[in-house]
Amino acid sequence: MSSHPIALADPAADHASLATEIESAVLQVLRSGRYVLGPEHDAFEQELAAMLGTPHGFAVSNGSDALLLPLMALDLEPGDEVITTPFTFFATGGAVHRVGAKPVFVDIDPETWNLDPARVAERIGARTRVVMPVHLYGKPAPLTALEALCTRHDLCLIEDAAQAILSKVDGRSCGTVGRFGGYSFFPSKNLGAAGEGGYIAVREADDAARIKALRTHGETQRYHHRYVGGNFRMHALQAAILRVKLRQLETWNERRRQNAKRYLELLRGTGLDARVKLPRWECNEVWNVHQFTIEVDRRDEVQKKLAEKGIATGVYYPVPLHLQECFAYLGYKQGDLPHAERAAARVLSLPVGPHVSAADQERVVRELTAVLDHVRAGELV
Ligand SMILES: Cc1ncc(COP(=O)(O)O)c(C=O)c1O
Known part of the structure; x- marks a missing residue:
């Protein structure tokens, strides 16, 4: 009986299976001098958008920022409420707090570990602005029911798809059903960077322009800032690595x-x-x-x-x-x-x-x- 250790995730093994291609892609970026945004970055953004079936997609610094930026784009006010699940990684609730909104946690469906739409419906009130399901463990949250609730109450649906890249419900990719969807490329994820990385799927063109601006300090034109954003860009080296891994995903x-x-x-x-x-x-x-x-x-x-x-x-x-x-x-x-x-x-x-x-x-x-x-x-x- 073999007794080698069995790891929970093995990013080095994932790398080894594509080492030659990944290492040559990294070298190419290093030699090109295009370290911020640039052709590898843009190609990765577009290739993933096509695979997900989202009209707009943005590579960003990490999965936590991929939740923060959509919330920043909504101009929420103190006391505005975001209904989400308590059974998730911290970043989901942390992003809500960071924009000054109030997280409202509702209980999960014990069979699926995901948000329970009936409990979400009970908690919708005058200050509710956003519903933020998490596709925990990569299992799709009940999107059809949540989408209907959001439409009925004029709420924004933001999907935390950090763990659910290319998971689907009724043929639709997790993260592309809501107005925004955030993904993570933390090394242990299904698609892992050699470091940090994230991605935002965006449905509407106006929102896309806003996310793009927020990613670079709210700039709409070089050194002209319509909003206060931040530096939320993905490194070109990570984009080049992820582009190779995308073919294997x-x-x-x-x-x-x-x-x-x-x-x-x-x-x-x-x-x-x-x-x-x-x-x-x-x-x-x-x-x-x-x-x-x-x-x-x-x-x-x-x-x-x-x-x-x-x-x-x-x-x-x-x-x-x-x-x-x-x-x-x-x-x-x-x-x-x-x-x-x-x-x-x-x-x-x-x-x-x-x-x-x-x-x-x-x-x-x-x-x-x-x-x-x-x-x-x-x-x-
Ligand atoms: C459900 C969930 N949301 C958000 C994140 C945040 O992603 P990151 O670690 O890339 O910031 C993660 C990943 O760790 C996650 O699992």
């Missing part, structure tokens, strides 16, 4: 989907589906499994035991945003959003990336079964 995504399917078969085959909660697929979605996540009792102990066996797992995310110290001023308390709190205590993501082999997956499921047997026997400490 569908293959990598397919590998993730296959690995997820294999996990389901293995977990069901060993009867673990009766003991852990498995992810659920809807028939109208393409889910490019960024994380393959299950729910287990005594999660932290299970994670520790698997680590001892050389199997890395992840907890995304252990503290829901409504209970973060920096959001105490919003007045939420433990118990307010029980589904998110329960998920935060129980979720565990297994290695599912393109670096994970079928044999690795068999080993993960074998070890997980053994660990859960110990838990059942009350032996775990």
Whole structure:
């Protein structure tokens, strides 16, 4: 039995599979002297826009800024409310706070870990301006229902598609259904940069002009600033690297989907589906499994035991945003959003990336079964 460590993500392996092309693209940029914006940057923007099916797309500094810029473009006022999920990476709620608006966290659907449209509808009020779903783990949020709600109440839909590049719902790419969609190229993402990077899909031409200006200090003409923006540009080197990786993305995504399917078969085959909660697929979605996540009792102990066996797992995310110290001023308390709190205590993501082999997956499921047997026997400490 092999006992090599199984990583949760392996950016070096992704690089190795394309090393010659990536390294020559990097050299080309270095020798060109075009380090900011430039031809590689523009080509990457356009190629990704075509793949996503968005009329406008902008490469930016990182995924957090890809959420911040759309919110900046809306001229929100203090007290304006953005309804979002508490069960996400911090950047989602952080972006709302950073523009001076008020995050309103509503509980998730425990079956999908994503926003529940019925709960969103209950919280829409006079100050609501934006609904910001997150496609957590790359699984599409219920966009059709949220889009209808936003249309009915004249709200802006901003999608946090950081984890969901090229995932689809009813044939539409996550991040392109709302007025804006933000993506992240953090190295462990399905499409990872060699550093930081992000992207904003934009539906309307006016919004596109605004995002483009905000990305360079609100400039509409060289040294003429209509808005206060910032330096939110992507490095040309990252764009060149991402351009090469983009050609591989569908293959990598397919590998993730296959690995997820294999996990389901293995977990069901060993009867673990009766003991852990498995992810659920809807028939109208393409889910490019960024994380393959299950729910287990005594999660932290299970994670520790698997680590001892050389199997890395992840907890995304252990503290829901409504209970973060920096959001105490919003007045939420433990118990307010029980589904998110329960998920935060129980979720565990297994290695599912393109670096994970079928044999690795068999080993993960074998070890997980053994660990859960110990838990059942009350032996775990
Ligand atoms: C759901 C979600 N939103 C936003 C971000 C922020 O992206 P970045 O780390 O590129 O700033 C991430 C990635 O870490 C994320 O997973």
